[in-house]
Amino acid sequence: MSEKQEHETSKHISDEGIQHASSNPSQNEAQMIERDPNRKWWHGIKEPGHALQIVVAAILAIIIGLAVTTTVGSKNIPQAATVIIGIPGTLWLRALRAVVLPLIICAMILAVQKLREMSTGGGAVVAKWAVGYYVLTTLLAILHSTIAVAVGWIRLMQVMREEDREVTDEDDKKMIEERSATKIHDVVKQMFESFIPQNIFSSLANDGLLAILITSVIVGYLLKPNSPILKVVKEIEEIITIIIAWLIKVAPIGVFFLILPNLFRLDIASIAQNLGVLIGSSLVGMFIHLFIVLPIIFFLVLRRNPYAYWMRQSPAWITAWGTASSAATLPVTMRCAKRNGIPDSLAKFTLPLGCLINMDGTAIYFPAVVVFLAATQDHQLSGADYVIIVLLSTLASIGTTPIPSSSLVLTVMIATSVNVEITGMYAVVVAIDWFIDRFRTAINVSGDLFAAPIIQKLAKIEDDGVVSEEEGVIVADHNDRV
Secondary structure (H helix, E strand, O other): OOHHHHHHHHHHHHHHHHHHHHHOHHHHOOOOOOOOOOOOHHHHHHOOOOHHHHHHHHHHHHHHHHHHHHHHOHHHOOHHHHHHHOHHHHHHHHHHHHHHHHHHHHHHHHHHHHHHOOOOOHHHHHHHHHHHHHHHHHHHHHHHHHHHHHHOHHHHOOOOOHHHHOOOOHHHHHHHHHHHOOOHHHHHHHHHHOOOOOOHHHHHHOOOHHHHHHHHHHHHHHOOOOOHHHHHHHHHHHHHHHHHHHHHHOHHHHHHHHHHHHHOOOOHHHHHHHHHHHHHHHHHHHHHHHHHHHHHHHHHHHOEOHHHHHHHOHHHHHHHHHHOOHHHHHHHHHHHHHHOOOOHHHHHHHHHHHHHHOOHHHHHHHHHHHHHHHHOOOOOOOHHHHHHHHHHHHHHHHOOOOOOOHHHHHHHHHHHHOOOOOOHHHHHHHHHHHHHHHHHHHHHHHHHHHHHHHHHHHOOOOOOOOEOOOOOOEOOOHHHEO
16 A cells, blocks of 8 residues: 555544544544644644643633732732632533533443443452552551651641630631531441432432442443433433533633632731641642652553653643532543543543542541641640541541531541640631642542553453544553553
């Protein structure tokens, strides 16, 4: 075959694949199309919703937000301006959250059906590796965070004066009293009760994600392969795919208007004075987990460059930072995973599950904030206290999702369990929690994305060759192999 004929044949296949993607994206994901060798990484900057556009939008929002905050001060920015500027971002976030529940339901039902088609026990193997891996990484996150805070960071924390620890605001007093009433057995009870919905419609109305996920798994397992319900689920999933595709195209706008107004609330002087050590210990712990712990596991299992893989997932973790919600980021997370070669059935099973139980960022934060509360009021923690903190942080990080005001409520529960008094310093933690929460969410989503190919290798799931819907090409992994 001549070079001209080869070029025409290749072009015909590529055009046909892209055209098919617009008509049936689900089937198109299984086709094999070659990447254009002349395409550079920056060529996609003009494509709506491209990762580079999201990165640029995030950077611009951070630059503008910090410039305004440092120039006029967060207290001098009118509240009305912050609210109005945040409207486009809020609407985009609400639209994303609106598709999360139907996405989880469809994804889990179809994933379980696909896993049932595998060899005997295939689905059970995936579930075993997924849950085991998520629990392992959560424990690692808690352990290295606790060690770092107990050995190093606690030395930088200063004991606050008695008057600084007093709770003067009535709302703060009421909040602390309510949250101090949370007991360990209440958390355990609520977590297990959240597995089984008493009223599935109530769970749907109140975002009971864990109950919905478990119910979807059961329904997916019980449905027969030729059930007409499955056809309806597939049709709904295609509709959701179209909606998500549009939402991701406007993601740069949404991320920009989510980040900017939140930075207007950032009081840099207050952070440096009161919470610099807490923020530093939390962010350094997350940095260690994201760039050392998880990459080591990734490399040992897959022998691939973890940093190149993580950078290709940038739309997901940037969106997570902007939204501060793993659930709202789930549609973007799943698209990123499938674009980077994760089998469709595996992505639909492991990512929604990880979204609910894999909270590495939250696990890192719990020990840091409990030790901070203890150190600022001169409360000495014993070795036994640290063991309790590790165990309860593991339980609390898994139980975060179904409990209202989850991380803040559970922080009080862990602190009171080791006899740390809840003082006015807790109100200071609440004031800055929104900022650290964005980094926790980005870590959680990154952990889910690192987990998917690792679980694929451990469970020996065959790669089904996923086509990038953004570029109409296979996203090969050859470039990140070591």
